[in-house]
Amino acid sequence: MKTFLFITIFVVGLALPASAFAQGMMGFSNSSPDSASLQNQQQEEQEGKQFLDGLNNKTVTCSKLNDADFEKIGEYVMGQSIGDTTRHIAMNEMMKRMMGDKGEEQMHTLWGKRGSGCDSSTYDAASSLGVLPMMDGWNYVGWWIGILLLMLGVLALFRYLGGSKKGRKKKSS
Numbered sequence: 295m296k297t298f299l300f301i302t303i304f305v306v307g308l309a310l311p312a313s314a315f316a317q318g319m320m321g322f323s324n325s326s327p328d329s330a331s332l333q334n335q336q337q338e339e340q341e342g343k344q345f346l347d348g349l350n351n352k353t354v355t356c357s358k359l360n361d362a363d364f365e366k367i368g369e370y371v372m373g374q375s376i377g378d379t380t381r382h383i384a385m386n387e388m389m390k391r392m393m394g395d396k397g398e399e400q401m402h403t404l405w406g407k408r409g410s411g412c413d414s415s416t417y418d419a420a421s422s423l424g425v426l427p428m429m430d431g432w433n434y435v436g437w438w439i440g441i442l443l444l445m446l447g448v449l450a451l452f453r454y455l456g457g458s459k460k461g462r463k464k465k466s467s
Contacts, residue, residue, distance in 0.1 A: 297452055305445045327383045335369070335379050335386075342370025342406070349410050356412035361403050368406030 327335075345367050348354035359367075369382075376382045389398040407413035 297456060301445075301448055301452060305441075305448060308444075309441050327380060331383055332379055335373075335383050338366055338369040339373040339379075339382075340370075342366035342368065342373075346370060346410060349412070356410065359410075359412065364406030364410065364412070365399055365402045366406065367410050368402030368404065371405050371409030372402065 345354065345359065345363050349356065349359075372385070373379065373382045376385060386398060389401055393401065
């Protein structure tokens with residue numbers, strides 16, 4: 295009974311996720327952006343919202359928008375998905391460090407084209423089932439099967455090493 299309890303606690307301890315606090319990665323600091331950066335970001339998101347509202351109201355067509363307009367729409371869409379202007383600024387800074395200023399602008403332009411529905415040739419992971427299985431939850435099935443097999447393997451190992459008490463007979467001399 296003690297070994298079964300030990301095995302259960304050990305396997306459950308391995309199966310539970312551990313916390314990782316990785317804010318210090320890639321030069322990211324927890325400093326807050328200044329008010330000018332916040333105001334500039336909010337202004338860009340507001341301009342993007344106006345462009346997107348114009349598209350939704352049919353007062354503006356996709357062909358009349360240029361990449362700078364789509365970049366503003368991308369700022370708005372990304373801001374909505376992140377939910378916080380401070381985190382949006384931090385994400386922009388991280389993208390600039392990874393891809394450069396031009397790459398960050400291209401990323402917002404791509405988000406704008408996807409978010410507005412103006413460019414059907416851009417890839418949208420959310421609408422393509424099966425392409426990225428880690429995004430739709432089925433990848434966890436493999437983890438559960440792996441954990442189950444690991445538990446059964448550990449249990450079989452302990453039974454093999456400890457021996458089953460039912461099958462043993464005491465020899466009387």
